[in-house]
Amino acid sequence: MSGAIADMTIGALRAEIAARRVSSEAAVRASLDRMSSMDGRVGAFLQVFEERALERARSVDRAIGGGERVGALAGAPIAIKDNICTSFGRTTCASRFLERYESPFSATVVRRLEDAGAIIVGKTNLDEFAMGSSCENSALGKTVNPWDPTRAPGGSSGGSAAAVAARMVGLALGSDTGGSIRQPAGLTGIVGLKPTYGRVSRYGLVAFASSLDQIGPMTRSVGDAALALEVMAGSDALDSTSADETRQGSLRFTQELERPVEGLRLGVPREAWSEQNHPAVNAALKGAIEVYKRLGATIVEIDLPNLKHGIAAYYIIAPAEASSNLARFDGVRYGRRAKLTDGEELFDLYARSRAEGFGPEVQRRIMLGTYVLSSGYYDAYYLTALKARRVIKGDFDAAFGAAGGAVHAVLMPATPGPAFKIGEKANDPLALYLEDVYTVTANLAGLPGITIPAGFADGAGTKGESLPVGVQLIGPAFDEARLLRIARMHEAATGWHEKAPGLAG
Amino acid sequence: MSELSADAVRKVARLARLALTDEQVTRYAGQMGGVLGYIERLKELDLEGVEPMTGPVDARNRMDEDVASGERGEVSTRLGPTDVTRMAPEGGDRLAPFISVPKVLGEESGS
Numbered sequence: 001m002s003g004a005i006a007d008m009t010i011g012a013l014r015a016e017i018a019a020r021r022v023s024s025e026a027a028v029r030a031s032l033d034r035m036s037s038m039d040g041r042v043g044a045f046l047q048v049f050e051e052r053a054l055e056r057a058r059s060v061d062r063a064i065g066g067g068e069r070v071g072a073l074a075g076a077p078i079a080i081k082d083n084i085c086t087s088f089g090r091t092t093c094a095s096r097f098l099e100r101y102e103s104p105f106s107a108t109v110v111r112r113l114e115d116a117g118a119i120i121v122g123k124t125n126l127d128e129f130a131m132g133s134s135c136e137n138s139a140l141g142k143t144v145n146p147w148d149p150t151r152a153p154g155g156s157s158g159g160s161a162a163a164v165a166a167r168m169v170g171l172a173l174g175s176d177t178g179g180s181i182r183q184p185a186g187l188t189g190i191v192g193l194k195p196t197y198g199r200v201s202r203y204g205l206v207a208f209a210s211s212l213d214q215i216g217p218m219t220r221s222v223g224d225a226a227l228a229l230e231v232m233a234g235s236d237a238l239d240s241t242s243a244d245e246t247r248q249g250s251l252r253f254t255q256e257l258e259r260p261v262e263g264l265r266l267g268v269p270r271e272a273w274s275e276q277n278h279p280a281v282n283a284a285l286k287g288a289i290e291v292y293k294r295l296g297a298t299i300v301e302i303d304l305p306n307l308k309h310g311i312a313a314y315y316i317i318a319p320a321e322a323s324s325n326l327a328r329f330d331g332v333r334y335g336r337r338a339k340l341t342d343g344e345e346l347f348d349l350y351a352r353s354r355a356e357g358f359g360p361e362v363q364r365r366i367m368l369g370t371y372v373l374s375s376g377y378y379d380a381y382y383l384t385a386l387k388a389r390r391v392i393k394g395d396f397d398a399a400f401g402a403a404g405g406a407v408h409a410v411l412m413p414a415t416p417g418p419a420f421k422i423g424e425k426a427n428d429p430l431a432l433y434l435e436d437v438y439t440v441t442a443n444l445a446g447l448p449g450i451t452i453p454a455g456f457a458d459g460a461g462t463k464g465e466s467l468p469v470g471v472q473l474i475g476p477a478f479d480e481a482r483l484l485r486i487a488r489m490h491e492a493a494t495g496w497h498e499k500a501p502g503l504a505g
Numbered sequence: 506m507s508e509l510s511a512d513a514v515r516k517v518a519r520l521a522r523l524a525l526t527d528e529q530v531t532r533y534a535g536q537m538g539g540v541l542g543y544i545e546r547l548k549e550l551d552l553e554g555v556e557p558m559t560g561p562v563d564a565r566n567r568m569d570e571d572v573a574s575g576e577r578g579e580v581s582t583r584l585g586p587t588d589v590t591r592m593a594p595e596g597g598d599r600l601a602p603f604i605s606v607p608k609v610l611g612e613e614s615g616s
Binding site for chain 2: 101102105108111197210211237238240241243306308309312313315316323327330331332333334336337344345346347348349350351352354355360363364366367369370383385386387388389390391393429430445447477
């Protein structure tokens with residue numbers, strides 16, 4: 001019974017709890033049971049809040065028993081990526097620097113989810129400060145892919161992806177700066193949504209690259225992603241880059257989810273069929289195209305000529321912003337401080353605390369960012385990247401706005417291949433950066449993107465396991481309602497999302 | 506560019522306030538050189554006359570009333586002195602509202 005509860009989507013579970021057929025306490029216990037039986041092998045969680053979660057679950061049960069109105073997520077166990085601040089427990093960013101850091105406040109998304117009745121059972125592993133695509137850059141834990149434990153779950157939201165894929169929770173929050181929600185979602189066979197920049201408040205998300213970061217839901221169904229977004233989205237006075245109510249428009253993402261988009265036009269970029277793609281990625285994309293054609297959609301071949309420049313622009317802009325954002329970790333205000341010896345002074349305090357506190361990938365990105373912003377290189381690198389960013393966005397504007405040929409969304413791969421082996425790309429930063437080739441452009445352009453399960457690479461695992469493969473849909477800014485409907489059309493027609501990894505149970 | 510010189514890496518590390526070992530300097534020189542070499546491909550683009558794009562939203566200044574947070578009906582972001590000192594490695598309740606730092610005045614600070 002406990003297993004059956006843990007297998008439910010958030011939407012189904014929420015209905016059972018509201019109808020008093022399942023208690024929130026039972027739901028939270030089912031989630032905690034799954035975590036205690038599986039997480040020793042998966043390593044998705046850095047912290048578990050057993051007592052607090054059970055207590056809050058019982059309080060939701062009392063409210064429902066007393067006939068009170070409860071929120072849209074009342075009683076449902078969820079997880080939070082550990083770079084999102086919670087006023088309880090720690091917020092470590094999987095970094096030695098913040099290993100014992102306790103935030104005095106909760107992020108706006110945490111507050112909104114808890115106000116809607118969600119029960120936070122724990123915080124999940126990530127690449128340190130969300131910098132990475134495999135979770136191998138975590139200083140505090142190792143997460144494996146539930147489909148094949150020799151492989152990476154992707155990253156940086158790898159802990160959240162693994163927790164959802166292994167059915168420990170039905171919803172986990174991720175953050176996505178260059179693909180950190182959509183890439184791990186693809187590698188673990190789940191749904192991952194990066195909303196439009198400004199759709200969800202970033203208040204309380206530890207900043208990596210502020211013009212690219214967005215928080216989003218990772219779930220097992222499109223419906224759950226819509227439900228979570230409905231709770232999380234909206235203008236926030238505490239985030240000056242959150243979009244105002246006029247831009248936000250209707251936030252009822254679940255309302256028309258089941259209604260297919262009539263006259264759907266999807267653009268498939270010529271550039272998506274790269275020679276670098278694993279055959280299963282091309283097969284999944286072909287499969288998705290066939291599904292949409294069968295559903296009456298028109299598939300339009302489009303050009304995103306600057307897609308190939310995405311990674312180069314991203315690896316200038318993101319490190320530049322990171323070098324500035326991470327300057328706050330100075331050994332004085334947060335986290336850890338190096339022990340100074342006689343004769344060492346303030347400069348050494350900064351430089352040694354940062355050398356001891358940050359792992360290699362974070363150091364590399366801070367260095368890269370400092371380099372591209374430094375005097376004499378600014379125009380050649382940073383300014384060039386900002387101009388490239390405009391050109392990359394222009395490709396999407398052209399696809400969505402083309403007179404007579406406009407498409408409702410772009411359909412393309414989420415990743416170049418299925419999950420790769422842990423350690424395979426650990427010594428070659430550039431190889432790992434190229435994992436994000438299909439995802440970074442949505443961040444650069446500020447557009448919403450969603451990864452959905454779209455098939456398997458049969459027998460591609462180390463012991464012959466099948467590995468999941470996703471496809472990605474990218475839509476115009478603030479068009480999540482339609483983007484989710486398009487994703488739901490594929491999901492309803494295929495059922496790929498119902499497959500569970502062999503490790504579950 | 507395939508490798509950054511060790512001196513260039515040391516200079517950047519100093520700007521970034523990172524005390525690196527010689528071994529790290531050598532390793533990062535190769536890795537950063539590889540990434541910078543890849544980034545060079547942006548030079549293929551014709552970016553003549555293109556406006557730089559700093560972010561996805563057109564930045565506009567949003568003027569707020571000059572009142573303390575929490576007094577306009579939103580969530581207060583005010584932190585008390587101990588909220589701040591507790592986040593600091595050499596702070597905590599013991600020194601509140603102060604944080605201990607090495608001497609910063611009266612001598613060359615090294616930067």
